[in-house]
Amino acid sequence: MEKKVIIFTGSTDGIGLLVMNHLVKENCEQYKFILPVRNLEKGEALHKELKVINEKVDITLMEMDLSSFESIRNFVKNFNQLNLPHLDILVNNAGVMLPSFQKTKDGFESTIGINHLGTSLLTLLLLKNFKKVSDGANNCEDQCNIVILSSEFHQREQLNFDKLLLTENDSSSFDTLREYSKSKLCNLLFSNELHNRLNLCKTTKNNIRVNSLHPGYLKTPINRDLSWFTRNIIAPIFFFGYGSKTEDTINGIVNLIENNSNHSGKYFSISKETSPSSFASNPENSKLLWEKTCELLSLNPELDL
Numbered sequence: 010m011e012k013k014v015i016i017f018t019g020s021t022d023g024i025g026l027l028v029m030n031h032l033v034k035e036n037c038e039q040y041k042f043i044l045p046v047r048n049l050e051k052g053e054a055l056h057k058e059l060k061v062i063n064e065k066v067d068i069t070l071m072e073m074d075l076s077s078f079e080s081i082r083n084f085v086k087n088f089n090q091l092n093l094p095h096l097d098i099l100v101n102n103a104g105v106m107l108p109s110f111q112k113t114k115d116g117f118e119s120t121i122g123i124n125h126l127g128t129s130l131l132t133l134l135l136l137k138n139f140k141k142v143s144d145g146a147n148n149c150e151d152q153c154n155i156v157i158l159s160s161e162f163h164q165r166e167q168l169n170f171d172k173l174l175l176t177e178n179d180s181s182s183f184d185t186l187r188e189y190s191k192s193k194l195c196n197l198l199f200s201n202e203l204h205n206r207l208n209l210c211k212t213t214k215n216n217i218r219v220n221s222l223h224p225g226y227l228k229t230p231i232n233r234d235l236s237w238f239t240r241n242i243i244a245p246i247f248f249f250g251y252g253s254k255t256e257d258t259i260n261g262i263v264n265l266i267e268n269n270s271n272h273s274g275k276y277f278s279i280s281k282e283t284s285p286s287s288f289a290s291n292p293e294n295s296k297l298l299w300e301k302t303c304e305l306l307s308l309n310p311e312l313d314l
């Protein structure tokens with residue numbers, strides 16, 4: 010059986026690490042894993058750990074920092090140089106929750122810069138690599154999947170498309186949860202709009218399905234840079250009330266990676282299809298976010314497949 014090529018971001022910690030461990034234990038021989046990591050040493054340690062679980066695991070580690078457009082473009086260039094016949098699955102899992110105003114290498118506020126702009130650039134640059142209908146991808150098993158990690162925190166915010174990102178002048182009013190929630194709302198809107206646009210050229214050019222999900226709330230190092238009080242007092246209370254079961258989170262993501270029910274353009278809370286906020290459900294908002302995103306990324310808003 011031909012291996013499915015899967016690019017999985019954020020595999021070195023937290024939820025990504027849990028899902029990778031699961032995939033290697035359960036379905037190792039089904040996949041060729043391409044793991045873009047910002048820290049190669051941490052990636053190599055992960056590679057060793059996964060080899061202990063199953064020595065046949067097929068992993069290519071590659072450097073990629075989502076806070077740098079140049080690094081993302083280099084990753085895509087290096088991925089193309091692998092000359093793989095096509096890409097089957099992209100899991101956009103990497104994400105950050107930051108304690109203060111910071112800027113990406115390209116000068117954007119880092120929470121939205123990494124979680125949304127970096128993730129969107131990566132996705133758009135990789136679209137051409139997915140298996141095409143012309144390559145014979147016309148039945149269910151040949152379909153490709155994009156999974157985008159959002160969060161129920163998206164419900165807390167709306168977006169101002171004229172001022173999507175904070176600037177240095179706003180740094181003193183930076184609010185961790187506000188920017189994080191906005192970035193997760195962006196992830197959801199981007200996923201919906203990508204589905205709409207892929208659908209318009211589906212029958213002729215692509216078999217790509219795209220879905221977003223809230224993976225559940227799991228205690229991970231995502232809050233590593235937040236204050237002692239947040240990590241040691243607020244987070245434990247939050248997880249006591251709202252925490253999810255690890256296996257439910259893993260199953261929710263694996264379900265969308267496999268996507269046997271052929272979903273696209275949907276939002277899931279763990280494994281259950283659910284309705285996002287009214288702001289996130291509004292197609293006008295997904296269109297506006299798409300246009301703004303392409304402008305910030307200096308990309309043509311028309312899909313080039």
Ligand SMILES: NC(=O)c1ccc[n+]([C@@H]2O[C@H](COP(=O)([O-])OP(=O)(O)OC[C@H]3O[C@@H](n4cnc5c(N)ncnc54)[C@H](OP(=O)(O)O)[C@@H]3O)[C@@H](O)[C@H]2O)c1
Binds near residue numbers: 023051123161225232
């Ligand atoms: N944990 C939750 O309860 C929860 C709830 C809802 C949604 N989510 C979403 O789930 C996803 C994973 O979260 P998590 O809790 O597993 O976070 P985490 O434990 O902090 O792991 C984040 C992963 O992303 C990578 N990453 C961070 N910044 C990066 C960058 N600039 N370039 C490349 N990779 C980068 C990290 O790499 P390093 O190993 O180098 O740090 C790590 O592998 C996120 O999108 C998050 O928003 C999480």
